[in-house]
Amino acid sequence: MTPSVRRTRRMLQVAGAPVAALLALSACSTTAEPSGTAKPDKSSSASPKLSGDVTVFAAASLKESFTALGKEFEKEHPGTKVNFNFGGSDTLAASITSGAPADVFAAASPKTMAIVTDKKDAEGAPATFVRNQLEIATLPGNPDKVASLKDLTKSGLKVVLCDKTVPCGAAAQKALDAAGIKLTPASYEEDVKSALNKVVLKEADAAVVYKTDVKAAGGKVEGVEFPESAKAVNDYPIALLKNAQHPETAKAFIALVQSPQGQQVLSDAGFLKP
Incomplete structure (x- = not known):
């Protein structure tokens, strides 16, 4: 073995540890995410933000409790607005079947709700949410x-x-x-x-x-x-209307009415459980 070969081998042996460390670091860097890669959006599966106006036609007896729930809904969902039309259920039903723009109908009896459902103006089956005496x-x-x-x-x-x-x-x-x-x-x-x-x-x-x-x-x-x-106890049904302008927001208001929070407001107003 010539002197030049022996000198080269010694240099490689001395450099062996740092080279190994560099190779290890290089291997780690190849498995790491590139700095410019976007991470998955964890919020993409969350419910979409509610927006838009909701028009609720509701029996006159619901005025106080629904007004309170409307304010709570707007507070929980910034950017939404709940508009109410309170009156006799038969008059409200007739307005809906005549084409009046509305998203939700809450009637004071199944008979008046039937005026709307018989004309196929409701989306899905109405649900009884309270009773009144x-x-x-x-x-x-x-x-x-x-x-x-x-x-x-x-x-x-x-x-x-x-x-x-x-x-x-x-x-x-x-x-x-x-x-x-x-x-x-x-x-x-x-x-x-x-x-x-x-x-x-x-x-x-x-x-x-x-x-x-x-x-x-x-x-x-x-x-x-x-x-x-x-x-002579009356059941009160509520329904999403077929031509609702903002159906998801309307569904969310109905869900609030049926929720424990909504039921407590209605109970405090004197309504009976469904």
Whole structure:
């Protein structure tokens, strides 16, 4: 072995450790992600952000609770807006079948919801989300001593009822029939809020309305329970409408109504569980 060969071998032996280290580092770098490679977006599988306006047609008796839920929905989903149209369920149903733009319908009875579903204007089957029971609303302090449905027939007593075509009126008539009582009211009102307002304004002595409306009125009226109301409890169905402009946002509002949070708001307002 020549002197030059021996010198070359010694140089390689001395350099062996650093070279091995460099090779190891090189191997690691080939398995690492290139710095410019985008990482998978973990949020891509998350629910899309809700947006847009939702128009809800709802029975007048839902005004206070739905208004509160609408505000909560907008708070939870920035960029959304919930618009309400409250009124008699039959009038609202007729508007929907006539082409009025709406995304959600919440009726005070299955019969009025059927006006919409029979015309195929609902998307899917409606779901009952609460129930409601009748009560007599009298003037504060109940000066006429109304204690039953029969007392509403007292001479000189001015009583108002909801129109028979709206759920509260149909339920009142059912309760009167169950009690065997014939009552001619001073007027028939277009919805439950109108009937209640007659008593609030002292334009009537009493009205047959829902417990929820008596509760919402606070000290402006006094409520009187009667046993026949148990035979005239109304189921409230809710449905997504076929031509909803923002169906996903509308579905999310319906989900809030049916959620434990929504049910608590409705329960606090006096509604019964479905």
